[in-house]
Amino acid sequence: MTGRRWFAVRETAPGVFLIAEPGHVNSYLVLGDDLALLYDTGMGIGDIAGEVRALTSLPLLVVNSHHHYDHRGGNASLLGVARDFAVHAEGAESHGAPAPREWLESYAHIAHGLREKYQALRALDIEAFFLTDSRVEVRPVPELRRWRIEAVRPTRLLHEGDTLDLGGRRLRVLHTPGHSPDGLCLWEADSGLLLAGDTLISGTFFAHVPGADVPDFAASTRRLAELPVRTALLGHNLRHRESGGFVVDVAEAFAAVRDGRTRPVVATDMFGTAAWRHDFDGFAVFTALRATTPGSPEGAGR
Incomplete structure (x- = not known):
């Protein structure tokens, strides 16, 4: 299956292209005057390098929102195309192994x-x-027996407050742990654009897996809610774009989960793992069953 049939590509904000693997993960290409930035590279199932080069010939910076396989799966296809592979310093070592x-x-x-x-x-x-x-629509699945997600060592480490200058537009690095310790968002103050990765999604938040942390999630989303967000671009699900009001709703939800003010039920995630499910208007939060109180810190790992 070719990349064109696997990806859904469209401009979703001025100079910003959604490169979606519908039902799986969303990546975003941001075009500046001098440099293009690809925020996440997806599953590695289709040819994301071909998608990028069909949209721009600018030099390319790849930024992974965090180290999970579904957000760095296409890194290897961009070797020789990308100028740098940038990640938050907290997760640099986690990029050293291929997906099992x-x-x-x-x-x-x-x-x-x-x-x-x-x-x-x-x-x-x-x-x-x-x-x-x-x-x-969710695409037909290609033959995956030869599917691999190879390790690609980062060539640039990012930290809180770093500025990425693309020429004519500047994005600031925000360290947003919660889903994973190395989570990072990119904030464009001039346009009110937030690239959120898995810190914001329109489905079920995974706060129950190793490395996740509910209090961190609550702190990170509260911080995002204090920004004048006009457009938030999300890491998963068909509903990929939300407003600042959604960011506020998520922050309030995580505060409620953290403080034990919800009534969760036992459910299972897509991998069959049992978890507490906390439902809200338009999204839900999974937390770990081992918590003595649903949403407490000792039960919030990924």
């Missing part, structure tokens, strides 16, 4: 199941609701 075969096989199974569920939803939708959008 067990994880790839598990995710391949999930991807096929996701496509089947989407087809069933789409069939019902066509009959009555007309809510889905064929431009961003």
